[in-house]
Amino acid sequence: MLGVVGVLAGLLAGCGIRATQVPTDFGPAPSMVPCELSVTDLATQATPSGIPVEVFLLCSGALVRVNRSVQVTEGADETQRRDVVAQSLLDALAGDPSDAEDEAGYRTAVPTGLTVTGPRPADPVDTLRLSTPPDALPQYALAQIVCTFADSAAAGDNGSVVLGSTSADTLRRYDCTAEVQSNPGSGTPPSTEVGVS
Template identity: 80%
Template sequence: MPDVHIRGSRARGIRVLAATGALAGLLAGCGIRATQVPTDFGPAPSMVPCELSVTDIATQTTPSGMPVDVFLLCSGALVRVNRSVEVAEGTEEAQRRVRVAQGLLDALAGDPTDVEDEAGYSTAVPAGLTVTGPTPGDPEDTLRLSTAPDTLPKDALAQIVCTFADSTAAGDNGSVVLGGTSAESLRRYECTPETESSPGAGGPPSTGVNGS
């Protein structure tokens, strides 16, 4: 039986070749040049979504200033990427925190690099956001945004909270006190694993500050 199968396969192959040759002859007789069916569909995509290879990172321009991490959006989650902020040497500590926070906001609102864009990274943080330090009566680690935190898109707020909480702009406990420019209540926000995995689901968890 195996010999019969092999012979049958070989016979079918001969018939296919003969038919192909006959078709080529007919096309040539009609003045049409026969071509082979293409089998090369091009290389596989070189960029895995939400992953930057060592080569990809190396090709990006090396930033100047103090290296920092910010959180961008990719495939519905927060993903850490490298950025830098400029802070003058000798800046007083309170002002240094605010300048770092402003640099982080600017980095979050900026366009992802070409490599990051190709890998699917994006940001929901609007351009033009500014930040100031505490007003009288605020905890010393307060940061006040030009737009009230609770009016921002949930994923944008998650980006800001996780970026601030992971930086020298926040306190030492991995949380950040945020408010707007008006006297509304301040809230202390945390960046949790749930916030990182689903930033748009419910927003980062928070608790009231100063009895609010």
């Protein structure tokens, strides 16, 4: 009996996957590195028409830039262009990440249905007003919006953005700092109140 058990143990110990001399080609191994998109994935994201822009998605607890494009009507003046770009950026943030981005761990916290308008007559020229008050948005969503707008032509491309609500008069200038980008859930992006004349 003990001899049989020993033979079975020897056979089981030899089980496993053996190397093969037959060439196989199943493509590259899937990347286990989060937040990394292959050159092929990046090329697939490229859109043949529209203005190239960047938005910030969430990945591994940080904000990461991804490429998008927006459509702007020919002949639109600067104010109209800014409003269209701002809404397009907001829509891109609220949209689902691509399949490749999803597999790499990209996410968004920005809710769908948000709208944005430009400044009222007394507002600073680079003001953007959201349909939901900024302080009512989830921290991650606000960080995504602040950094996306602050890094775009919609808000002046100076690292900050003046945000308010369509239902309130108060405005705040939010900064997209390195801390916000690396740890967007740590708190509300730093901001200062902006006077409205």
